[in-house]
Amino acid sequence: MHVLTLTTNADAPFMNEQMRVLERRGVSFSTLSVSGDGRAGRSRTPADYLRFLPSVVRESANGYDLIHAHYGLTAPMALAQLRKPVVLSLWGSDVFGPVEPLSRACVPFCDEVIVMSDEMRRYLGRDCVVIPDGIDLEKFRPEPGDRARQEVGWADDEHHVLFPYTPEREVKNYPRARRVVNAVNGLIDRPVRLHTVYGVDHDLVPTYMNAADALLLTSDSEGSPNSVKEALACNLPVVSTDVGDVASRLGGVEPSRVATSDEELIEGLRAILESGERSNGRENAREISIDRSAERMLEVYERVV
Template identity: 75%
Template structure:
């Protein structure tokens, strides 16, 4: 099976890991990204997307079994070619943010739609498949904290709270994370440092997960945040607002906390830091391993490809 992948971010780790897992099942991919600047908080111009239409139409004629559009903004281009069936994967911000109307308009026209959580399915209000992106359990696994801190250069005499996002990304709500950590700083016996980690090689992310004392998620909206699943795989406690599928992922995981209340988030983070314990999250992460989610997506591919457009 040969799949044409359309994407706004060809380097998205969760997408590329998923594709590698599918390649082990006999699927081959060609990736056609939207040209122009789209990373690090920058946005592409309408012209970049207009130029993308003829590129997709021309490439789709090169013997593919289906077209997989990742992110809602690539859906119109995928549908513009009429020869091959279309699978659309929505990531979260393309449903909850300003791109939402594009995603909702295109979803009924696609042969299959994949979303990351039950919350997204309810928001979309259209027949779709819930298949969260998986985590690589070989790459993300527990390791000694002192070795990880040495690898990333963090002080062993401080508490380290991981915020693995660009602070300028408004949807991630960095100011709320900053307020929570500042409040906790006055309640514990050691300095608490909020570590913003972004733009690093994805192979080094497990070091940061194992070096941290907790992951803090304060986003306005999410689909199925990979940082939470990666933290689970490393037994890193998570303190999070109730977005996406976080409550489902953290069910039975201890220590961890999901709440919408700032006082509860502050107290929960304080307790996690002072306990010094790792979580039992790795067992929960097995439910969303990249191999398990790839099996589900492979079955969907076979069904779509056999049915045609």
């Protein structure tokens, strides 16, 4: 099976890892990415997408079995070619953010629509396939914290809170994370440091997960945040707002906390840091392995073709 992948971010680790696993199952991929600068805090222009359209139409004629559009902004280009079936994967911000009207308008014309969580499916109000991004459990696994802190250069006599996003992404609400950590800093004896880790090689992320004492997620909206699932695989406690599928992912995971207010976030983070315990999250992470997600994606491909 040969698949043409359309994306706004050709470097997305979860997408590329999924494709690598599917390649071992006999699927081959070619990828087209929208040109221009789409980094956080910047946006592509309509002209970038208009230039993308003819390249998709031309490339789609080259013997593919289906088109897989990742993110709602690539859906119109996938549908513009009339030769091949279209699978659309929605990532979260294209459902709960400003491009939602475009995503929603394209959904009925796609042969299959994949979302990250039941919340996204309910919000769209139609039958979608729920396949959260899978986690490589060989890469993300518990390691000794002291060794990890030494590798990333963090002090052993401080509490370390991981915020794995750029502060410029407004939906991640970095000001709230900073506010929460500042409050906790005044409640416990050891200093609490908030680390924004982004743009690093994905192979280094497990080291940061194992070096940290807690993951703090303060997003206004999410689909199925990969950082939470990666934290589970590393037994890193999570303190999060109640967004996407976080509550279900953290069901039975201790210590962790899902909160709806600053006060609950502060108290949850304080309690976790004072306990000094790792979580039992890896037990839940086994449900979302990259191999399981790839198997379900292959079922979608075979059904469409």
